Amino acid sequence: MDKLLNPDTGLMIWVIVTFLCLVGILKLFAWGPLLGAIEAREGRIKADREAAEKARSEAERIQKELEAQMAGVLAKGKEMLAAATKDGEALRAKLKGEAEADAQAIKDKTMADLAGEKNRLVGELRRETADLAVKAAEKLMRKTVDAGVQKTVLDGFFKDLESSKADRN
Numbered sequence: 001m002d003k004l005l006n007p008d009t010g011l012m013i014w015v016i017v018t019f020l021c022l023v024g025i026l027k028l029f030a031w032g033p034l035l036g037a038i039e040a041r042e043g044r045i046k047a048d049r050e051a052a053e054k055a056r057s058e059a060e061r062i063q064k065e066l067e068a069q070m071a072g073v074l075a076k077g078k079e080m081l082a083a084a085t086k087d088g089e090a091l092r093a094k095l096k097g098e099a100e101a102d103a104q105a106i107k108d109k110t111m112a113d114l115a116g117e118k119n120r121l122v123g124e125l126r127r128e129t130a131d132l133a134v135k136a137a138e139k140l141m142r143k144t145v146d147a148g149v150q151k152t153v154l155d156g157f158f159k160d161l162e163s164s165k166a167d168r169n
Contacts, residue, residue, distance in 0.1 A: 126158065126161075130154045130157065134150055134153075134154075
């Protein structure tokens, strides 16, 4: 144990020289490549981080663009729906108006047809009534009235009937 407390100077010098040689060799051959590898790794990490940041900002920009496009598409869809609804309402109103006009035209034509048929039937009924009245009068008088006299009498009778009808209204 005594040797540990009393160091040998020669051995100490050789240990120091060996240590300094080892440090010099490590500096020449190990520290340079080791520091270069560490700096390269640090550069790759920094580049990867910058690329990730750039990709993130690009993704955010694309997301904002997509959101803006979606909002535009949604607004355009709403606008198209409103226009289609408006066009549908206009078409419905137009078709309803046309249908009402057609119905009114059919009603007017039917009323005109009915009035014409009524007038024809009234005229026919008058003629038949007049013929029956003349025949009854012939039987009563037992003589025949010629067609000219019959026509004159009937025309007068119808004029009197129409004037009395006009006076009532």
